């Protein structure tokens with residue numbers, strides 16, 4: 671892993687998620703190195719030519735930059751997401767503690783805060799998070815198959831560890847949301863996952879289809895093929911044919927809607943069923 675300490679000019683920017691808001695990213699790059707990472711496009715904007723997952727730039731001065739920026743009335747009361755194009759609790763956060771420093775600044779301003787992660791390291795900052803009035807923790811959990819999880823998300827906490835952290839956060843009065851995405855053909859067992867989410871107190875669930883663009887499919891195929899050749903062929907059959915894609919994700923959509931009612935967990939679904947052009 672190539673780690674570089676950098677100085678940032680700004681610590682906060684617009685969030686590209688539906689619903690808007692602001693985004694803070696303590697790092698550029700991500701050591702979790704998920705095979706399906708949606709943030710891979712960041713390489714284009716930062717001049718990195720290395721493989722995604724092999725470098726991390728640490729925004730060493732972000733605390734002092736944010737201290738000044740957050741004093742501006744333009745940010746007052748606006749919702750902030752930490753970790754929109756990096757994981758704020760990836761392994762190096764244990765030593766660098768940049769995310770912790772950011773939260774220390776945010777505690778003073780009390781903006782509504784959402785944190786996205788795949789790591790139970792977030793529990794380290796529980797004492798700070800409890801000081802923020804409106805905070806939610808969003809954990810990605812898309813499979814209960816430990817072997818598949820380790821292949822597609824090689825450096826993050828295991829599903830078991832994440833669920834345990836989610837339970838702890840719920841017990842401590844912090845809202846916990848689940849990102850059940852990508853929704854994998856063959857490897858996402860929605861009903862079993864809903865059962866787990868219910869147990870750990872998930873308040874809202876998001877799910878999305880697997881996005882094959884930006885090198886994600888090539889990457890997945892190259893790495894996962896060795897252990898799952900048959901499954902990879904089946905996933906390819908579903909994802910790269912419009913009729914198969916629609917059939918699979920329509921069914922999945924109905925299933926998620928049904929489970930959402932059954933387990934009383936509201937769900938937001940992004941299955942790209944309106945993007946007919948992408949297969950042509």
Ligand code: SF4
Pocket residue numbers: 700701702703704706707708709755756757788826
């Ligand atoms: S944790 Fe998120 S940002 Fe990091 S590699 Fe995985 S998907 Fe990308």
